[in-house]
Amino acid sequence: MNTIVVWKEPQGTIVPKSADSAVTIAGVAKNLSTRDQKQIVAAFESESFEMMAGFVLNKALSQLKRALASMGMTFVGEMLGRADINEDSVPTVSISDYEAITLARELGVINSTDAKRLTQHLELLAHFDSLNTDDAESEEMAREEALSFLRTCVNSVLGREGNVAPAEFVTFRSELESRTFKETDPELITLQVAPYFFKKTTLSILIAGAKTKAGAPFEHTLGNIVVIVPAIWKSLRESEKYAVGQAYAEAVNAGTSAVVLALKKALSAVQGFDFVPESLRSQSFAAAASNVISVHTAMNNFYNEPSAIQALSRLGSTIPWPAFPICMSAILAVKLGNSYGTSHAAIPIADELLKRLTKNQWEYYLNECLPGDELVLQKLSWYDKPRSRWIALVAQFQLPLKADKSPLVTKLLAASHKAEEQSTSTAAKGLLDAMQK
Template identity: 45%
Template sequence: MSELVIWQPESGELIPASAKTPSEISHYAAQLSVRDKKQIVSAFESGHFEMGINYLWGKTSTALKKELSAVGVGLLGEMLGKADVDEDDDVEDIITTKESIILAEELGIVSPTDAMRLKHTYELITHFSRLELEESDFEEIDESEAISSLKACIKAVLGRPKVEVAKKFVEFREALEGESLSENDPRVDMLRSSPYFFNKLTVSVLMNAAKKNAGANLEHALANINVLIPAIWPKLRESEKWQVGHAYAEAFADGKTTSVGGLKSALLKVRGFDYVPENLRSETFIKAAEAIFRAHDGLNNFYNEPAPVKNLAKLGSTIPTPALPTCFSALLCVTLGNGYGVSWAAESEAKSLLKTLSTDRWAYYLNNVLPSDTRVLDKLDSSKPLKKWMHLVDDFDLNSVEIKNPSVSRLMKASSEKNEARILSAKKKLIEEYYGKNA
């Protein structure tokens, strides 16, 4: 049976092991002009590694976002859960640098390994930017770190020509809003058999269309909601079911009668009204959690994280169920930190909030959210977050939580035993199950 797949691009021209100097490595940067290459090489050869990497990263980030924009700015917004994004928005304004790497990995523009190296380069830049803010002159980027970053950026992005991305899904996404699919349409079966990533993204596309579209496009979206949501409902996890219920509640509150009618019909077919929140209080929590993500992913994150975490804490310890996936993920990102450590003040506040959550809520997260929480899973590739994760599992006694997902169960057991190799093996399995590809 056919299924949607993430398109796997070929890497850029392989940088040979013999290419060791900045000049030799830069030769393979197909997307850089001769002038750009000269400036980067000059900075490296002069020992101004931080200056050279910052210039290199600016070119890399711009090129990556340009490739991402080829799939449509609206789709990128849907992937990030940003409902207020439309095709006229500038990709530079709506996507942070960290988000661009996550999206590039999800869409297959870069491999998981290249994404990990790009994230490391970005963390390196943000780390030394923070040290500069502290007026510290005792640490600086060394040559080996600079060379590794140069290779990572060229191999993953700058060494490749422009590529097509996720073409099969882009065509499917256009059909969701441009035509009404029948129950026996082969694309419905295709979606049923596809990796969970595409089910999650389809829900986002359809819910945003129900809230934002008008006229024929709205009619097509609502018709497809009534075909596709029942088709994939048994496969959907709690977070996506709440997303459908929340879309209905929001449309009802906004008086959008056409959307309300279509969404109500779909919810009745799957007996899904248990997932309609009684009020929109959850949206306040979700927005507060999204502010934590922005601080965590941005420059000087150690300084900027405490304020949004405190703001979330002020909303109260009783987090509405529809907001649990986003809030859990945000709090765990702060608690685990990145390859350079954590924001101590933010970590303390985040852990205090996590301690207020019951065992049932931890079970909800571990069973229904963690299997597709790539933000948290990706952190386990770094040594410091991995150690924080193992301590967290012990501190919260998470291995005693009832786990239904076999891969999550293996992850928790390995974490409790502090077996790093098995943790990474279980994490890799979860990523493969989510994307439907080898990680």
């Protein structure tokens, strides 16, 4: 392999534009059995639209999760920042639906458009699932919505053969453990200009390998930490730099001298010791924030959010810097809600957490975290109600008019201060597009 080949997302559609019935759409779903196709058509023709949509979406998401698991569940856990996932974890249980869609898009297993549609379908289905009996009688999924569910799931997953992680990525991952790269190798030159997720994932592989590998793979991993971390350091966001510092602190506490030496060499080469935490309490904050996001993007989110964010609130009065990005994403997810509303019991807790933030913390979030906060940017780009709540939040907490490091964030803040919904949406979409590229 002479260079890192960054895979491209799937292009084109599987379902013909002229297909306007469940029979014709389900008929091109190569990854559905004949029995499943018949059940889908029967449910649709009996107008059991929500049942059909839930069945099809579950089939698609289960297949996506199995595709991700083909890379190894421990590695999936590292990419998701989930220490609870290991090789024995069951993908359909351990990976949340939102995580599966996001990670599949970042890996090029599905394209950006289908990922957006799957996310919105997931949210719509959660809305119908949360209705009480009386509301469920009057609010029903429309025929067109059910067809849209089926079309999206077939186009993105159920109609495509394979849906596996790209071979180029698996090869590169393997080489990180089977050879030690040199600064002049073309792979490192390509890595420096690769999409951000590729760098972030490579860093996750190295940090995970330093903890879990033995023998020759362990030696190659440490050698690559020394070479690769300095090569990509300037392009890393602070959240990833803190991950390196966190790994160093954990190695020191564990007394693993070889790992300490490799990380020390890498950090010394880039003057990176400012990112080594004084304590490891950030792990608790990060785990609690991850749980908030998992609850927020799952079924019955409005009911489950209060206890999840309360657990985060009780961890301490200040959020440690390494855990700050994911904590802010979790808090703002609750504060902004989704297109169907917010969890009324969780909002006061989110407000209290936001009131604790200093001017410096807000500036850090806007400059360093928001440009990479996909969950929040999706809300501001796609949905009217969360966007309106963001505009109210900007006024409520008197956020600055501009961000020193990001012209795109400055545009977002300017539009938000003027309460210009469309301009706010456009600015957020610009940030989301920049992050995904």
